[in-house]
Amino acid sequence: MGSESSPSKYESHWVRRGAGKLAPRWTGAPRVGGRGRRVVCAVLLCGWGAATGCYAYVPVETPSPGMVASFSLTDAGRVALGRQIGQGAQTFEGTVQAATDTGYVLHIRSVTYINGQTNRWMGEQLVVAPQSVTNPRQRSFSKRRTAITVATAVGSAVLFIATRSILGSGTERGDPGPPPPSNQ
Numbered sequence: 001m002g003s004e005s006s007p008s009k010y011e012s013h014w015v016r017r018g019a020g021k022l023a024p025r026w027t028g029a030p031r032v033g034g035r036g037r038r039v040v041c042a043v044l045l046c047g048w049g050a051a052t053g054c055y056a057y058v059p060v061e062t063p064s065p066g067m068v069a070s071f072s073l074t075d076a077g078r079v080a081l082g083r084q085i086g087q088g089a090q091t092f093e094g095t096v097q098a099a100t101d102t103g104y105v106l107h108i109r110s111v112t113y114i115n116g117q118t119n120r121w122m123g124e125q126l127v128v129a130p131q132s133v134t135n136p137r138q139r140s141f142s143k144r145r146t147a148i149t150v151a152t153a154v155g156s157a158v159l160f161i162a163t164r165s166i167l168g169s170g171t172e173r174g175d176p177g178p179p180p181p182s183n184q
Contacts, residue, residue: 054149055139059135064099071093072135073132077129080132081126085111085126088113089111090114092111093110094109106127108124
């Protein structure tokens with residue numbers, strides 16, 4: 001009697017693919033496709049909306065202490081602050097600690113660069129001259145965006161429940177019930 005063991009969950013098997021070529025097939029590896037991919041995309045989209053959907057940036061004349069503000073850098077500001085926040089910085093966001101005619105003292109939250117990359121900061125202090133920045137904007141709560149985000153989340157939850165039969169609706173899937181009576 002041979003001692004044959006069953007293949008492990010991730011053991012490779014050879015299968016014929018296009019043009020009869022042999023290729024490895026991994027069994028048991030998790031795959032996301034079809035419905036699962038749509039669910040993952042929906043969850044990510046809702047998460048993104050919840051993270052960004054409740055706030056908007058409103059132009060402000062002069063930022064005041066305690067306000068979360070975003071600033072665009074001028075070319076002179078990009079050069080002046082390049083060693084502190086990185087070359088190619090385009091905008092930055094932070095909490096204003098002090099605002100005077102000689103500059104702003106901020107605790108930086110994030111910096112966005114010309115190439116689109118964003119770096120999170122942990123509240124490091126930065127002193128910025130007013131001529132180094134332009135377009136100050138205050139981060140403020142947006143009722144409209146919040147309503148859209150909540151409606152999207154509720155709609156997604158209802159759709160999820162409706163497509164999964166979570167609340168129960170009679171017979172289980174795959175249960176055909178009793179066979180029909182025969183007329184013989």
